[in-house]
Amino acid sequence: MPLSAPNKTSSPAPQSISSAINTSAGALRTISFWFAICALLCLLLVDIDISTTDPWAEMGLMTAGALSPLVWSWPTLLSSLANTFAFALQGVTVAAIVGFALALGYRFTLVRAFCAFIRSIHELFWALLFIQVAGLSSLTGLLAIAIPYAGTLAKIYGELFEEVDPAPSNNLPRGKSRPLSEFFYSVLPLAWHSMATYTSYRFECAIRSSAILGFVGLPTLGFHLETALSDGHYSQAAAFFYALLLMIGTLRLWLHKSLLPIYLVAVFYYLPPQATISWQLLVRFVTEDIVPAPLRGQALLSGETMSNVVQWINLLWQQQIWPGLLNTVLLGQISLVFTGLLALALLPLNSSLFIQRRWKRGIGDSVLILLRTLPETLLAFIGLLILGPSMLPAILALGIHNGAIIGHLLGRYTEELNLRADASRGVTLYFYEVLPRIYRQFLAFLFYRWEVILRETAILGILGIATLGFYIDSAFETFRFDVALLLILVSAALNISVDQFARYLRQRLQLKTVPESL
């Protein structure tokens, strides 16, 4: 059974090794076991029928399109490419600054909950919220990326600060307590390298997010990509997709630290964040749109109003919140385990321990970039054509996307392992040395993706899977912003719980965020 394979091999070894290590390996094994069992049980509860009959005509068109990319307008392509880059860079810059500030208070539960809250809302929903008051403006694009990313970066920075080697700070002379100097001289320098590495990785994610923002109307690559896909113009879609792929694939070549200031000036000059925010719209949004329908224009404390509100919530609970929660958790759990398996299978692709030749590893790397850049909605559409409507295409879409991301990070991480000169090779090396040594890191990455996967279940409406995000999307479509906000709060609560649980597991299993500190 493939699911148990990683668990078996995660035990580093025979009994002779000290009991402390054995115990912790046992804990890793136990937790992996329960996650796998949970996913299998969930699989029994959901619909994974295969039901399609004739996908090949459409698949043929898609393949033909992929092989014959067509740029129908270079100015459009280049300007949407530039917009995608601009929103991503501005968003991550603002997010890094705000995230840093939040990370300083990360030991406070309230701050952590706030961060979990802002990152639990999908970029698309942030954009949809801001569109109501700031329109389709450059400010909307910037905020839609900056806010959830600030939440994510705060979490990463905060945990990095917690995990730095405490020795330097412990050795400071006691007496005068100067927390700020202490932080800047004994914590920040140690965390700096990991922070920079992680932030630059998040930049790649931000480019994808920025492209996806086009789905709701911002002028990024996704705008035209989505249009071409839904019209069935696959050659045009291919051109936009390859442009995105090219930008992400070549990041390392042109996004150099020393050039960042120039890029920053360029993007703020090119696309200054601005919007004509009408106070009228803002006031209407806050005092009317998002106020629960039964409360609008009613006396707050009258018994009748209260019973109407209770009825309103009750009905929503039965029709949307409960089924939404259930589907989100089920889909999230299965996808999480599938993501993990796929990540373990994909990691050799860009690891020099398994692929020695540079050019071959280049190919492996490209496959990973391709898999993680394909928008999940496109993967879901292809899955839907081949497998029919069920939860299966959703699991595949989420698993492939996130599995490729974790596989990539793990592959990079294996580069930092020092092997003995007489280390084994190939399969033996993988199962008996690499896998046990990276397993903690693997779980740490997987727990990070957990909440991301939950959030991304939102955008698979085409499959008709009624997750919380599906209902949030419906609420926006029908201009029920009160319902949308309530559902967003529910999904934020789910996210905060998952975050707390993952944090508990991480501490219990002593999983580290920082490769260097392992």
Place this chain on the structure above:
Amino acid sequence: MRIQLLRSFVALTLLFANSISSASPVGLSTNSAATGSYNSPSAKTLVFSAIPDQDEANLQERFDKVAVYLQAQLGIEVRYIPVKSYSAAVTAFRNNQVQLAWFGGLSGVQARRLVPGSQAIAQGTEDPFFSSYIIAHSSTAIEPSDNLPTAIKGKTFTFGSKGSTSGRLMPEHFIRENLGDTPDQLFSKVGYSGDHSRTIALVQSGAYEVGAVNYKVWDQQLAAGEIDSDKVKVIWRTPSYPDYQWTVRGDVNDSWGEDFQARLTEALLAMDDPDLLASFPRSGFIAADNELYQPILDTAISVGIIDADK
């Protein structure tokens, strides 16, 4: 190498900073004049939009011609902006980022409820008698019929966009009326493809067995040879209902003069260039008013898409 790349990138950036107002789809721009005209209602440019119901890639091209026509007729600057979804069109209208819009039946009703005083002023000649097709994959062996075939019960089913009149609201209404239950109860699975072309592709591939589609989009794609009749066919045509219309905000006369709404209506009704009309596609325009769409509103309330007034 890096420096060269950088130089060309900066050059490109600067180049497109200047041209973005025309190249970018929503007119995001560093050019304050262009931004102003998009964001602020006080500028004297009439901005209009249309729901993206099909052939989105060519919306800009199609409606730019209409903008040129209206500009000539009205003697003011007219601009079209494309949007990505039905709800985005309504939101832009509500926020006064567009003052005029080519809406579907449902999106028009939603827009007019959100913007008191706005008026439906013109509709296509075909729109009083619009309808939807229920289409089925050949593997279901369901034959065309005058009544909605009960054999669709238990099949997998896809609507178009959640906010579509012909792809969601009216098909759902007629399905409930004829089969006596909600789609969730009747079908084994219910999806929302997003738009009409995709509904056709998904039913043709058998991914969904049955679907609901705008009759005009179907007829157009059939004529263009994009549909394989061996794999997918129409099994039922819904009764007719009013659909698309031009809706204008009630405050346009304040910006462009006393009789502006009347002149605008006249210009729309006078549109007779086949090339322009093909953008919609309609054979011509006739007068319309809000009352005509009462049935759509009633249906939307009964289906639960719009809340009834208290």
